[in-house]
Amino acid sequence: MPFKDLRQFISKLEAEKELCPIGEEVDWDLEAAAMLRLCYEKGLPAPLFQKARGYPAGDRMVGGILSNHKRIASSLEIDPAVHPLQLMEEYLRRKKRLIRPVLVEGGPCKENVHLGKEVNLLEFPVPFIHRGDGGRYIGTWHIVICKDPDSEWVNWGMYRAMVHDSTTLGLFTEDVQHLTTLYRQKYEARNRPMEIALAIGVEPITSICAATDIPFGVSEAEVAGGIRGQPLELVKCETVDLCVPSTAEIVIEGEILPHERKDEGPFGEYTGYAT
Secondary structure (H helix, E strand, O other), X not given: OOOOOHHHXXXXXXXXXXXXXXXXXXXXXXXXXXXXXXXXXXXXXXXXXXXXXXXXXXXXXXOOOOOOHHHHHHHOOOOOOOOHHHHHHHHHHHHOOOOOOEEOOOOHHHOOOOOHHHOOHHHOOOOEOOOOOOOOEEEOOEEEEEEOOOOOOEEEEOOOEEEEEOOEEEEOXXXXXXXXXXXXXXXXXXXXXXXXXXXXXXXXXXXXXXXXXXXXXXXXXXXXXXXXXXXXXXXXXXXXXXXXXXXXXXXXXXXXXXXXXXXXXXXXXXXXXXX
């Protein structure tokens, strides 16, 4: 059976000694990111930070859960000892089939709902990742969801998300990306706000599909279902006309307003450069 949520996958990694829980307090300001980077460079297990400075003990951070082919194989329920080429072949084979998601009434992401003045993005231990970054980034491995206003197509992408203040995020997108195309050519051209939702902490295959180059008009949710061999369970948002994975740890709903821009970044990207 495919993983229902991120927590199941984390438990699997821990059983395979691919995860290291860290009970000591870790600072969200540079320290957590530096430790994660060291895990990448040394080939160490993915760190699960169980206590962030200034936050309750239950507020946890995890990173690097898919940073080697063994963990990716585990996410596909394949033997971690598989050769990387065989892993890629299996991924490409599964990617060809599409399985539509199913809509459910509720889910873990509905357990705590904050609306209006209750919204505070910094109630989460959002990390400051690199010295020189423009701010704290809540979105670096997540899903950004938006809809084509002229069809039923829903796009899932991965666009970095910087916290400006307690209720405002900045997304970085490029002209070739689907969100930018929809926003500029359809929403902004009609002077309409674009509804969006961010889902953070989802089961692993969903994140892979959001970060993958999937053609315009093809549903990432259906591709993820095909790779998993089982449909994703989605639930309706509270304030926007979108659906999100029901088992997401965090969901942020909002709008991108037409003709409004803010400075975003710089951010130390995976390429080794700040953009």
